[in-house]
Amino acid sequence: MMTDLRFALRQLRKSPGFTLLAVITLTLGIGLNTAIFSLINDLFLRGLPFREPARVLHVFSHFKEQTVDFPLSAPRYIHFRDGQTVFDGFAAENGLGVTVTGLGDPFQVPLFKTTANYFDVLGLRAVQGRTFLPEE
Incomplete structure (x- = not known):
């Protein structure tokens, strides 16, 4: 498993453009997913903030x-x-x-x-x- 991780890191180090693009894509995907989930959670999943x-x-x-x-x-x-x-x-x-x-x-x-x-x-x-x- 460690050899696979080291191989992946070496490959990413060889192509910094691809690495940067992958990091940006992951960052945007995770950020948008978190924002949309937070919005849906606040509007639809969590109960309204008052009694009954x-x-x-x-x-x-x-x-x-x-x-x-x-x-x-x-x-x-x-x-x-x-x-x-x-x-x-x-x-x-x-x-x-x-x-x-x-x-x-x-x-x-x-x-x-x-x-x-x-x-x-x-x-x-x-x-x-x-x-x-x-x-x-």
């Missing part, structure tokens, strides 16, 4: 004339929240992008609006500080 994710339900408004689902309006959310007796909790979220100006070139940042009880419903705690209060 199988019990989370997303509710949308659907209009027959349109092919797009819309988030619930605030009055409709309040109607469902106050009238429901089935769920342990009822929270709302809405993600959008906003443009920041006045600091040089305008740029867009993601904005995520939630109801005050959003983190409580999901069973999440703030890493630092506190979550929202109902009066906020």
